[in-house]
Amino acid sequence: MKELATFAGGCFWCLEPPYKKIDGVISILPGYTGGHTEKPTYEEVCSGKTGHAEAVEITFDPEKVSYEKLLDVFWHSIDPTTKDKQFCDVGNQYRTAIFYHNEEQKKIAEHSKAKLQNEMAVVTEIVPATTFYPAEEYHREFYKKNPQRYEQYSYFSGRKERLKELWKK
Numbered sequence: 001m002k003e004l005a006t007f008a009g010g011c012f013w014c015l016e017p018p019y020k021k022i023d024g025v026i027s028i029l030p031g032y033t034g035g036h037t038e039k040p041t042y043e044e045v046c047s048g049k050t051g052h053a054e055a056v057e058i059t060f061d062p063e064k065v066s067y068e069k070l071l072d073v074f075w076h077s078i079d080p081t082t083k084d085k086q087f088c089d090v091g092n093q094y095r096t097a098i099f100y101h102n103e104e105q106k107k108i109a110e111h112s113k114a115k116l117q118n119e120m121a122v123v124t125e126i127v128p129a130t131t132f133y134p135a136e137e138y139h140r141e142f143y144k145k146n147p148q149r150y151e152q153y154s155y156f157s158g159r160k161e162r163l164k165e166l167w168k169k
């Protein structure tokens with residue numbers, strides 16, 4: 001059995017690696033969702049005019065990994081307290097969002113967010129999944145294809161430092 005989970009958390013390059021290590025995750029596809037333009041390109045999404053967010057669509061086996069576990073990884077990979085911004089990336093295309101695929105996912109996501117809300121002011125949206133447009137090939141597994149550039153981005157964006165501070169890890 002397969003299910004989908006879709007998360008937006010700033011630059012999609014940074015959302016692939018945390019899920020690669022999880023047993024039960026079948027595939028991770030970076031792309032664009034939540035906007036009003038059909039088949040947007042990276043450049044169009046970066047302009048902020050399409051309404052899309054950079055996101056990842058995860059195909060997973062719910063018998064091996066729970067949606068709750070995927071949400072936990074998501075929360076610890078983002079700063080859920082900033083609106084339309086993740087670290088150095090600013091704009092609606094970098095917003096944080098959980099795009100649910102069914103009512104069960106919605107319920108689980110809302111419960112997860114409410115729990116986290118006790119610790120911090122969470123601004124992450126929980127919205128219905130819409131059409132997901134896969135990103136261009138060169139964005140897929142960017143961290144593997146361009147490890148030096150990925151590490152530079154990850155470091156200089158302030159992502160690693162902020163996550164360490166936020167999640168005390």
